Amino acid sequence: MAPKERVPSILTHPAVPLALGVAYGQRYVSRRLLLAGVGASILPDIDSLGLSLGVPYGDTLGHRGLSHSILFALLLAVAAASLFRTLRASRSAAFAVVLVSCASHGLLDALTNGGLGVAFLSPFSNHRYFLPWRPIAVSPLDVDLFFSAWGLRVLRSEALSVWLPFALLGGLGFLIRREPRANPQGGANGRQPCGSERERMSAAAASRRSP
Numbered sequence: 001m002a003p004k005e006r007v008p009s010i011l012t013h014p015a016v017p018l019a020l021g022v023a024y025g026q027r028y029v030s031r032r033l034l035l036a037g038v039g040a041s042i043l044p045d046i047d048s049l050g051l052s053l054g055v056p057y058g059d060t061l062g063h064r065g066l067s068h069s070i071l072f073a074l075l076l077a078v079a080a081a082s083l084f085r086t087l088r089a090s091r092s093a094a095f096a097v098v099l100v101s102c103a104s105h106g107l108l109d110a111l112t113n114g115g116l117g118v119a120f121l122s123p124f125s126n127h128r129y130f131l132p133w134r135p136i137a138v139s140p141l142d143v144d145l146f147f148s149a150w151g152l153r154v155l156r157s158e159a160l161s162v163w164l165p166f167a168l169l170g171g172l173g174f175l176i177r178r179e180p181r182a183n184p185q186g187g188a189n190g191r192q193p194c195g196s197e198r199e200r201m202s203a204a205a206a207s208r209r210s211p
């Protein structure tokens with residue numbers, strides 16, 4: 001396995017939090033939480049730095065080791081949940097979005113056709129896992145190699161295997177979230193008031209009632 005491989009490309013992992021943001025909207029996934037999700041989806045590849053420092057690929061701290069594990073994603077999600085006010089989201093949303101964003105990184109890596117597998121159970125086991133179906137082409141670490149026929153092949157496979165399905169899922173969630181629209185009590189555009197609008201309206205009504 002050539003150490004110049006990273007999978008999938010760092011540009012593709014944010015497809016998961018972006019799809020969550022589109023599907024659930026800003027009521028659930030605030031801009032800050034979306035940014036945190038994007039960061040969590042990329043963060044596991046920080047172990048790529050170890051390659052240049054001489055950490056062996058297959059080591060616990062090697063590429064696709066501890067930082068790609070389920071435990072790492074859980075700890076990151078707990079940290080995000082504790083910062084829910086800073087992230088301007090509910091505690092459960094902060095936990096769920098960061099957990100899914102980070103854990104999906106390892107799953108996407110396990111769908112690739114190159115490198116070692118992913119140490120999902122690290123640090124308890126350094127066994128490397130792949131999923132049975134591996135449609136995503138391995139991505140080069142080397143920037144020069146990325147702008148080559150290899151890079152184009154990677155982008156094409158990631159577009160079809162990652163971006164397209166997550167765009168469809170995000171769009172489907174968006175459409176479901178927007179239903180039902182046609183409500184005669186929802187104002188001129190038929191839109192129902194969202195949660196924060198309802199809270200503002202009930203607070204205004206309460207202030208009118210109070211002497």
Ligand SMILES: [Zn+2]
Binds near residue numbers: 044
């Ligand atoms: Zn990775």
